[in-house]
Amino acid sequence: MAVLARSSASADEVHRVISTALDGAFYRAVNPDLAESGLDPIRHYAGSGWREGRDPAPWFSTRAYVEAYPEVVKAGWNPLHHYLIVGRREGREVVRSTLADDYLLRRARRGEAPAWRFETLIGEGQAADVLAEETALRHRERSLAAQEFDAGFYVASNPDVARTGVDPLDHFLASGWREGRDPNAAFSVKDYLESYPDIAAADINPFVHYLSAGRAEGRTGRTELGFRYEIIKRLVPLETRVAAVARASARLKLGTAAALAKALGGARTGLADLHVTFSHDDYTANTGGVQLCLQREGARLAALGRDHLHLYPAKPWPVVRVRGEPGHLGVLLNGEPAGIFAPKTIAGVLAKTAGAAKPRRRSFAIHSLLGHAASEAADILAAAELKAGFFWLHDFASLCAGFHLLRNDVEDCSAPPPESAACGICVYGPWRDRHLAEHERLFERLALTVVSPSQPTLDLWKASSAYPAAGETVLPHATLVARGPAPATPADRPLRVAYTGMPTAHKGWEIFRDLAARFAADPRYHFLHLGGRAPVGSPIEFHKVTVTGATPRAMQDAIARHEADVVLLWPLCRETFSFAAYEAVAAGAAIVAGPDSGNVAAFVEAGGHGIVLGDEDALARAFEAGEVLQLARAKRLPMLYDLAFSGLTVDLLEGVP
Amino acid sequence: MKVLCYSSFTFSYLNRARVLFQTLRRFHPDWELVALVTDRPPAGFRFDPAAEPFDRVVWAQELGIPDFPAWLFKHDVVEVCTAVKGPFLHQACESGADAVVYLDPDTALFGSLAPIEAWLEDHDILLTPHLIDPNDTPEAIADNDLSASRTGIFNLGFVAIRTTGEGARFAKWWNDRLLDWCYDDMPAGLFVDQRWCDHVPALFDRVKVIRDPGYNVASWNLSTRTVAVGKDGQVTVNGAPLRFWHFTKLGPMGDAMTKKYGGTNFPVYEVWSWYKRQVTKATDGAIPERWWAYGAYSDGTPIEKSHRVLYRRRPDLQAAFPDPFAAGDGGFPQWLEREGL
Numbered sequence: 001m002a003v004l005a006r007s008s009a010s011a012d013e014v015h016r017v018i019s020t021a022l023d024g025a026f027y028r029a030v031n032p033d034l035a036e037s038g039l040d041p042i043r044h045y046a047g048s049g050w051r052e053g054r055d056p057a058p059w060f061s062t063r064a065y066v067e068a069y070p071e072v073v074k075a076g077w078n079p080l081h082h083y084l085i086v087g088r089r090e091g092r093e094v095v096r097s098t099l100a101d102d103y104l105l106r107r108a109r110r111g112e113a114p115a116w117r118f119e120t121l122i123g124e125g126q127a128a129d130v131l132a133e134e135t136a137l138r139h140r141e142r143s144l145a146a147q148e149f150d151a152g153f154y155v156a157s158n159p160d161v162a163r164t165g166v167d168p169l170d171h172f173l174a175s176g177w178r179e180g181r182d183p184n185a186a187f188s189v190k191d192y193l194e195s196y197p198d199i200a201a202a203d204i205n206p207f208v209h210y211l212s213a214g215r216a217e218g219r220t221g222r223t224e225l226g227f228r229y230e231i232i233k234r235l236v237p238l239e240t241r242v243a244a245v246a247r248a249s250a251r252l253k254l255g256t257a258a259a260l261a262k263a264l265g266g267a268r269t270g271l272a273d274l275h276v277t278f279s280h281d282d283y284t285a286n287t288g289g290v291q292l293c294l295q296r297e298g299a300r301l302a303a304l305g306r307d308h309l310h311l312y313p314a315k316p317w318p319v320v321r322v323r324g325e326p327g328h329l330g331v332l333l334n335g336e337p338a339g340i341f342a343p344k345t346i347a348g349v350l351a352k353t354a355g356a357a358k359p360r361r362r363s364f365a366i367h368s369l370l371g372h373a374a375s376e377a378a379d380i381l382a383a384a385e386l387k388a389g390f391f392w393l394h395d396f397a398s399l400c401a402g403f404h405l406l407r408n409d410v411e412d413c414s415a416p417p418p419e420s421a422a423c424g425i426c427v428y429g430p431w432r433d434r435h436l437a438e439h440e441r442l443f444e445r446l447a448l449t450v451v452s453p454s455q456p457t458l459d460l461w462k463a464s465s466a467y468p469a470a471g472e473t474v475l476p477h478a479t480l481v482a483r484g485p486a487p488a489t490p491a492d493r494p495l496r497v498a499y500t501g502m503p504t505a506h507k508g509w510e511i512f513r514d515l516a517a518r519f520a521a522d523p524r525y526h527f528l529h530l531g532g533r534a535p536v537g538s539p540i541e542f543h544k545v546t547v548t549g550a551t552p553r554a555m556q557d558a559i560a561r562h563e564a565d566v567v568l569l570w571p572l573c574r575e576t577f578s579f580a581a582y583e584a585v586a587a588g589a590a591i592v593a594g595p596d597s598g599n600v601a602a603f604v605e606a607g608g609h610g611i612v613l614g615d616e617d618a619l620a621r622a623f624e625a626g627e628v629l630q631l632a633r634a635k636r637l638p639m640l641y642d643l644a645f646s647g648l649t650v651d652l653l654e655g656v657p
Numbered sequence: 658m659k660v661l662c663y664s665s666f667t668f669s670y671l672n673r674a675r676v677l678f679q680t681l682r683r684f685h686p687d688w689e690l691v692a693l694v695t696d697r698p699p700a701g702f703r704f705d706p707a708a709e710p711f712d713r714v715v716w717a718q719e720l721g722i723p724d725f726p727a728w729l730f731k732h733d734v735v736e737v738c739t740a741v742k743g744p745f746l747h748q749a750c751e752s753g754a755d756a757v758v759y760l761d762p763d764t765a766l767f768g769s770l771a772p773i774e775a776w777l778e779d780h781d782i783l784l785t786p787h788l789i790d791p792n793d794t795p796e797a798i799a800d801n802d803l804s805a806s807r808t809g810i811f812n813l814g815f816v817a818i819r820t821t822g823e824g825a826r827f828a829k830w831w832n833d834r835l836l837d838w839c840y841d842d843m844p845a846g847l848f849v850d851q852r853w854c855d856h857v858p859a860l861f862d863r864v865k866v867i868r869d870p871g872y873n874v875a876s877w878n879l880s881t882r883t884v885a886v887g888k889d890g891q892v893t894v895n896g897a898p899l900r901f902w903h904f905t906k907l908g909p910m911g912d913a914m915t916k917k918y919g920g921t922n923f924p925v926y927e928v929w930s931w932y933k934r935q936v937t938k939a940t941d942g943a944i945p946e947r948w949w950a951y952g953a954y955s956d957g958t959p960i961e962k963s964h965r966v967l968y969r970r971r972p973d974l975q976a977a978f979p980d981p982f983a984a985g986d987g988g989f990p991q992w993l994e995r996e997g998l
Contacts, residue, residue: 194916195913197910197913218796220917223917224920224921225916226921232930407927413886413888420889420890421886421890421898422886422890425927425928427930
């Protein structure tokens with residue numbers, strides 16, 4: 001028997017339910033004292049009658065039920081309501097009213113028979129009758145659900161069920177609804193149970209309820225809330241994430257000064273020619289845009305024969321640290337791990353080791369300050385006699401703890417004033433001051449030239465900050481080098497629309513997914529997803545593409561091979577550069593971009609590489625009207641390109657050919 | 658203009674009230690903020706008004722309501738927390754303030770209320786209606802328009818008055834009505850302090866009905882209001898700056914109505930998400946959920962609503978039991994038990 005939930009039914013609900021089973025004639029007959037009260041039997045029984053031990057019908061003894069199941073009353077249930085909603089299905093027993101026989105006898109003497117058969121509820125043969133009733137009920141429920149159950153939808157959404165070979169409707173009725181699986185595209189089990197706590201409390205199949213009563217009562221089967229609702233619902237306060245990483249950092253085992261000194265002893269130039277970099281993680285162990293940049297920077301330094309010391313938080317901090325928070329740093333020397341050390345240890349050892357060497361060409365670049373404290377970073381650089389260097393705008397951590405400038409992870413915010421109402425409701429708002437203060441400190445301690453991979457990124461940064469920068473420059477991570485015309489494609493085929501990369505919200509997966517769903521049956525379009533993994537149950541044609549250091553062109557090649565006409569690049573957050581945009585164009589695809597996509601939109605507009613649309617409605621309209629069909633390869637006759645990658649900071653160093 | 662702003666609540670709503678007062682302090686550091694509390698702190702919770710984001714506390718028993726225990730007993734928690742708003746407002750007219758603003762504890766400011774100070778230059782009474790645009794679907798009409806018809810045209814989660822003229826006359830009238838007639842009894846035409854204010858435009862001059870969508874945004878008017886967040890950082894409602902939100906029914910019921918009418922207007926959920934985070938932060942675990950000192954007799958037995966209703970309908974019981982909370986020999990609970998009630 002299930003654990004008894006507290007009754008959360010309203011008085012109206014209780015009234016409605018017991019009205020279906022209360023025998024008013026019986027109630028009046030056996031309770032003559034009520035005649036004067038003027039109350040109707042249902043209201044009386046729901047109010048004080050059951051507490052007074054009165055029975056609602058000949059077949060139900062309130063007192064017997066309460067005595068047998070005292071927890072029912074304790075949990076706030078009216079006994080008859082409980083029996084009808086829960087108890088009956090749980091197999092709880094009822095006992096006839098002690099007044100029943102006398103009442104029925106009197107009626108019988110008057111030639112009156114009850115409208116129902118007493119014996120089907122209690123007495124001999126009870127078990128068999130109850131079973132029969134259960135079977136009949138199940139049959140009724142199944143017939144009802146079958147009218148609108150979409151087996152095809154169910155199987156497509158639940159490949160695990162499809163694999164078992166179980167009848168989809170049987171699965172849904174038996175356990176699927178309890179697992180939150182939806183019976184068709186128009187009904188959401190989760191929505192219904194969340195929206196109607198009375199149904200959730202009653203522990204009944206919500207779809208059956210909707211079909212049998214809910215719809216007629218004006219209840220809604222599915223609330224269209226959009227994917228952003230789910231993101232907002234899952235938001236974790238930043239303080240929770242910071243506390244977790246602080247705890248993890250404090251548990252780290254730290255290397256000694258001697259161990260670090262030994263590791264630095266293996267430097268190529270004895271640190272005489274030294275380039276120091278800071279970022280948010282170990283670029284040799286993780287993949288991503290910034291990591292790729294650091295790999296290129298490291299490779300160029302190796303080719304020049306210089307030493308490369310990279311410092312990163314050993315645990316991934318979501319924010320910059322302030323001095324005193326336990327953020328121990330991982331150290332890479334020339335791409336090889338040297339251990340994990342306290343920032344102070346690193347400054348101390350560096351002062352001795354680098355101090356022993358006569359400085360020749362020394363430089364530094366801060367690719368990300370996440371997980372670093374400004375003063376600690378400046379102290380470490382001072383130990384290597386460094387003050388002038390470069391500060392990269394790979395993201396907007398220098399403007400906000402929400403370094404994507406994605407308010408509550410759902411919408412581009414453009415870094416409004418910190419005291420704005422928008423920052424006031426944002427999960428990153430309370431942490432913005434910390435980021436501004438730490439970066440202010442950094443720019444005051446060091447002479448930093450700001451390097452932006454794109455002009456719009458630099459423009460926004462300058463409009464939203466007032467740090468004392470020593471200079472500024474724009475250096476794209478890559479440029480297009482023409483390779484020749486793309487192979488011809490047929491003019492009479494559907495437009496091939498691709499999503500490239502990981503299916504994440506901030507890269508715009510849900511925008512693509514919903515677009516693909518909306519136009520799935522439209523013969524003008526064909527949708528495909530090229531990336532590392534597809535979401536479970538995604539009906540969109542998927543091709544696995546893995547980009548590694550050894551296969552940097554894998555995505556570009558895949559776009560060309562699958563002849564994508566269009567790549568939808570609709571990131572929720574502004575891109576500071578976007579390798580994805582360059583890869584798409586290099587492979588001959590056009591880009592359809594969103595308004596808040598940062599350098600994607602700028603790149604598309606500057607190079608005529610596609611179209612930029614104003615919002616998601618405009619996107620749907622462009623597909624509806626067929627405006628995007630102009631982007632077919634057969635109409636554009638695109639060029640193919642190679643990407644010429646920059647050497648990152650190394651391109652900006654003095655004395656580098 | 659010297660403004661006094663108050664909210665009425667019990668300790669189980671202290672978390673929400675803290676959020677409200679924090680936002681009031683942010684936007685109106687010059688307003689005097691008063692907590693009107695009809696409760697006693699639970700054992701194990703140390704209430705330090707100096708550490709709270711309001712300037713002072715007024716306890717309901719300090720309002721000088723005659724036969725206070727008997728009067729209080731007639732009301733459930735919602736009824737009494739709304740009933741005390743009247744006496745406080747009336748007395749605040751003599752406090753030296755030029756204007757008094759009431760806000761429910763489950764409201765929070767997102768922008769300055771400076772416009773209401775300006776309106777109070779030309780008006781004596783400001784009210785916010787539940788709806789400023791009609792609904793046109795049967796479901797929304799049933800949920801919102803008809804609900805407002807039953808519970809009151811104006812939402813009394815907000816009212817602002819000048820302490821003179823028609824404002825003072827309103828405060829006296831409201832005080833008088835709420836002392837005797839502040840019950841949740843819709844068939845009798847009563848819904849606590851709120852239905853009374855349907856009369857205000859008829860009974861008083863210099864009344865302004867605030868029809869700005871940025872005021873008193875709540876689940877009951879989301880069907881006709883769209884929230885947006887601009888790149889300039891402004892949060893707007895139908896284009897007007899968001900001033901204050903009424904987070905009625907924090908929990909599954911509030912969520913259900915908010916989702917029903919918020920739909921895909923996702924900034925609505927951003928605002929709610931913010932509020933839930935703030936309330937969580939402001940919650941003190943030492944206060945039991947649903948705590949209310951006056952929810953039980955002196956021996957700790959919970960008071961049933963029917964006992965309160967019986968008591969308020971029977972002057973003889975009021976005379977016999979001037980302190981109906983008192984349990985023990987000769988107490989009201991003993992009488993109830995003997996009567997089988």
